[in-house]
Amino acid sequence: MNNNDKDTDMLFYEKQARDNGYSVICGIDEAGRGPLAGPVCAAAVILPEGLIIDGVNDSKKLSAKKREELFDKIIDECLDYSIATADEKEIDEINILQATFLAMCRAVDGLKIKPDIAFIDGNKEPGLAISQQTIVKGDSKSMSVAAASILAKVTRDRYMLEMAEKYPHYAFEKHKGYGTKLHYQMLDEYGPCEIHRTTFLKTWNNK
Numbered sequence: 001m002n003n004n005d006k007d008t009d010m011l012f013y014e015k016q017a018r019d020n021g022y023s024v025i026c027g028i029d030e031a032g033r034g035p036l037a038g039p040v041c042a043a044a045v046i047l048p049e050g051l052i053i054d055g056v057n058d059s060k061k062l063s064a065k066k067r068e069e070l071f072d073k074i075i076d077e078c079l080d081y082s083i084a085t086a087d088e089k090e091i092d093e094i095n096i097l098q099a100t101f102l103a104m105c106r107a108v109d110g111l112k113i114k115p116d117i118a119f120i121d122g123n124k125e126p127g128l129a130i131s132q133q134t135i136v137k138g139d140s141k142s143m144s145v146a147a148a149s150i151l152a153k154v155t156r157d158r159y160m161l162e163m164a165e166k167y168p169h170y171a172f173e174k175h176k177g178y179g180t181k182l183h184y185q186m187l188d189e190y191g192p193c194e195i196h197r198t199t200f201l202k203t204w205n206n207k
C-alpha cells in the first residue's frame with residue numbers, strides 16, 4: 001500500500017458514515033489511561049470533509065516533535081475541536097474506564113459544532129448523547145480519530161511537563177507519569193505526591 005492508498009484508507013469510515021447520512025463526524029481518542037499519575041485526557045475533533053493531513057496517524061507511532069507540529073496543523077485546519085480531562089481524584093473515585101468515558105463526554109460537550117456521529121478509538125462506547133461507533137485501533141484507521149489521538153497526547157504531555165516543574169523529584173518530564181523503573185525509584189524515595197493515582201499504586205504499596 002503506498003502513502004496515497006494509506007491516506008485514502010484513513011477516510012474509509014468517514015466516507016461510510018456520510019454514505020449513511022451523517023454529515024458532521026467527530027473523532028474521539030484519549031491519552032493517559034495507563035500512567036500512575038496525572039489525568040486521563042480526551043480530545044474530540046471535527047475535520048472538514050475529505051481532509052487529509054499528511055503525517056497524521058496513531059500518536060504513539062510519532063515522535064514528540066512530530067506530534068507538536070501536527071497539533072498546531074490539526075487545530076488550524078479542523079472545523080472544531082475540544083479537549084477535556086478527568087483528574088486523578090476522579091480516576092480513583094470511579095475507576096479509569098469510567099473516568100475515560102467522562103473525559104470523552106466532556107470533550108464532546110465542549111464542541112461548538114454538534115456532531116451527528118462520533119468515532120471512538122477502542123471497543124467500548126462511552127455513552128454519548130449522539131450516535132457513536134467504536135473502531136478498534138481507530139487511531140491508525142480513521143483520520144478523525146488519529147487527529148484526536150494527537151491532540152490528547154500532546155495536551156497530556158504538556159501538562160506532565162508542567163507537573164515536572166511543580167514536582168521535580170519525580171522526573172515526570174522523562175516518563176510522563178508511566179510506571180517506569182525510574183518512576184518507581186522516585187516513589188520509593190519520596191512517596192506519592194498529590195497527582196498520583198492512589199488506586200494505581202496498590203502493587204507498589206503491597207510490595
